[in-house]
Amino acid sequence: MRGTDFGQMVTMTRRTKPFLKWAGGKQQLLSQIEKYFPSNFNRYLEPFVGGGAVFFHLWNTNRLPEPKFLFDNNEELVNAYCIVRDKLDELISLLATHQKNHNKEYFYQIRSLDRQDIKLSDVERAARTIYLNRTCYNGLYRVNSKKQFNVPIGSYKNPTILYEDVLEAASLALHNVSIKVMDFREVTALAQPGDFFYFDPPYDPISETASFTGYTADSFRQADQRDLAKVFEELTDKGCSCLLSNSYTPFIRELYRHFEIKVVNARRSVNSDANGRGIIREIVVLNYYAR
């Protein structure tokens, strides 16, 4: 019954959540952000989906319209989403194998697969991504310039690698969702009046050492933040509703000075700089009137 319309009806009452740990996840900010969601919109588009906390929350609360689009420029992440949506049974069986075999030596063996001349299938790649995510240090995603995953093993005693219920519910939520590898600069070409875009880009660092921008081989720089602000303005001109999360820095506040800015309080622990720990202020930027 997976992935069918019947399945989707049944899951209206079934809650789901991110199946990956992802830096910058919005899970703990949802209650502060959701009051700013627009009350009406036609299509939902999320150009930096990451762990997808906002998408899954909108699904849980039955607020997702048709159609919906999830994008990210991380190919392994996007592949994992597509496999959870389309090939769940195969994925679950590979994850069960990883669960059974997990130990330090096995972790480094699986991690090194991208350093060898072996072509993995899409399902094998997704299982590897989820396995490494659940067992590596802090669930970080970091690759070197050759796109080889280089996060060391985490110090978990008995990590749970296969969360079957979460994957099943996520698969239902992703049914009928268009999921693609895309750079955020390309989204304006897709935009239609009445669309709702939620942007959760890599954040502007709050201090020299506080940045965590290693999601992909290229990091996210101030020039990218400027391009994103331009996209935000173009979408505004096209009649789209846009909501954007970012750090509470002078640079970001200046970039979005013509829009409404709200402050939210986040608990962050992802980076090694003391300034980045504990409760910190973040902003949400809106291009529409919110309560």
Ligand SMILES: C[S@@+](CC[C@H](N)C(=O)[O-])C[C@H]1O[C@@H](n2cnc3c(N)ncnc32)[C@H](O)[C@@H]1O
């Ligand atoms: C902060 S994370 C998103 C967090 C997510 N919303 C959540 O709640 O878990 C930012 C994402 O942007 C993606 N990204 C970085 N540069 C990008 C680009 N130029 N275009 C599209 N996605 C990009 C990264 O791969 C990463 O998944």
